Amino acid sequence: MKVLVTGAAGFIGMHVAQRLLARGDEVVGLDNLNDYYDVSLKESRLERLQRQPGFRFVRLDVADREGIASLFAEQGFDGVVHLAAQAGVRYSLRNPHAYVDSNLVGFVNMLEGCRHHKVGHLVYASSSSVYGGNTKMPFAEADAVDHPVSLYAATKKANELMAHTYSHLYGLPTTGLRFFTVYGPWGRPDMALFLFTKAILEQRPIEVYNFGHMQRDFTYVDDVADGVVRVLDRPGSPDAAFDAARPNPATSHAPYRVFNIGNRNPVPLLDFIGCIERALGKTAEKRLLPLQDGDVLATYADVQALGEWVGAVPATPLEQGIASFVAWYRSYYRV
DSSP states (O other): OOOETTTTTTTTHHHHHHHHHHTTTTEEEEEOOOOOSSHHHHHHHHHHHTTTTTTTEEETTTHHHHHHHHHHHHOOOSSEEOOOOOOSTTEEEEEEEEHHIIIIIIIHHHHHHHHHOOOOOEEEEGGGGGGGTTSSSBBBBBSSOOOSSSSHHHHHHHHHHHHHHHHHHHHOOOEEEHHHHESSTTTOOTHHHHHHHHHHHHHHOOOEGGGGGEOOOOOHHHHHHHHHHHTTOOOOOOOOOOOOOOOOOOOOOSSSSEEEEOSSOOOOHHHHHHHHHHHHHHOOOOEEEOOOOOOOOOOOOOOHHHHHSSHHHHHHHHHHHHHHHHHHHHHTTTT
């Protein structure tokens, strides 16, 4: 296939593009290389991709309406994996307009490109953040997600609604993937694993919010990339059992699906820190702080639907995944 991967210089984007290239697909990687975090890390990811046959990089912002329209008209994509987005929960409190431009304007540009150029399947990144203040565990796709606690989460829920509209009106197969705290080598510098590892190695205290009383369903990036590619190969389809009198938010009469992609194992934050300490052979100095605005207390993915759809679910143990990240971090930063 010829696949457009947006956010290709990003953490998940690089891993997905690598997996597609390894099986022989042609990949056009799109990224604007913004400075939300260290651009040199994004450039290093791109260098890895550009060493592989079948990869072409396009520097472009998804919010560039004319540029995106031209790209779709020129390339003739079979599938699109849309991972480009303004990430981060807390950053959305300081810079909300960045989320509107990237996550809403950019997303409708993707939908329009797919619609007008008969793309076979649009797979896009949603987020576990859409579950907001829900307390029922594990989080299931059939749960209502109407109470987001950050603008980032609200934009991801909006993406799901926008995708359904295009699936309904134009028959565009779309699948949203609600990622649960993805981690691993080449990870983002604003994520806890990266921040904690860097601080511990530099003998600085780490900031532990809600006094450590949080849980996250940490999901290894290779498992996520595998899930994305498996989903890409099976386009969303109408649900024959869909009942409009009791609608399931994750399916439809249209070719539309939404799946969780998580490790099914919520880990207490202090246990997560303990894994990092063991991998580094160092003990962290912890600054215990209150819960931050926009944060949720726990995440826990129900992945039964994903397993039934593609035949596999994430399963990498946390200790193994963190050891892989630490090995990469020490090698990349020579520490």
